[in-house]
Amino acid sequence: MIYKMKIRINVIMLVLISLLLVGCNKKTKAETYETFRDKHLGPQTTFTQPEEEYYVYFYKDECPACVKVQDLVFAQAKNKEMPLYFVNQVDVIDFLARTDNRDYNNYGAQQFSEIKIFGFPTIVLIKNGMVIAQFVGSTAITNELGK
Numbered sequence: 670m671i672y673k674m675k676i677r678i679n680v681i682m683l684v685l686i687s688l689l690l691v692g693c694n695k696k697t698k699a700e701t702y703e704t705f706r707d708k709h710l711g712p713q714t715t716f717t718q719p720e721e722e723y724y725v726y727f728y729k730d731e732c733p734a735c736v737k738v739q740d741l742v743f744a745q746a747k748n749k750e751m752p753l754y755f756v757n758q759v760d761v762i763d764f765l766a767r768t769d770n771r772d773y774n775n776y777g778a779q780q781f782s783e784i785k786i787f788g789f790p791t792i793v794l795i796k797n798g799m800v801i802a803q804f805v806g807s808t809a810i811t812n813e814l815g816k
Contacts, residue, residue, distance in 0.1 A: 712781040
């Protein structure tokens with residue numbers, strides 16, 4: 670009788686510990702983006718980073734295409750040779766211009782007010798304070814960051 674009770678208690682403990690470990694291992698998107706809070710930019714800081722060349726990733730919370738490239742983007746954000754900074758649409762909603770033209774390009778833009786975004790996610794590559802390339806959508810971003 671005592672033996673069966675010990676087995677039941679051990680099984681229950683094992684199940685509880687397993688559930689606890691699985692629950693602790695889950696990452697939420699908000700926590701993950703929050704990890705890079707120091708790399709989030711606003712309208713005044715997008716073109717003033719100390720590096721000569723860097724990516725700026727425009728994303729939107731709850732964007733399915735943003736979730737698809739999230740791992741690549743986070744890996745690039747840790748890259749010291751070619752840094753990546755973040756701009757959350759929510760943080761710049763009053764300043765970020767949108768366009769309906771899928772082929773619109775931001776080449777040559779030198780200030781935030783010159784940038785227009787077709788959709789999310791979008792990455793622009795800035796070199797010497799000027800946009801020199803852009804990548805719109807998860808496929809283009811995967812091709813750029815996954816090379």
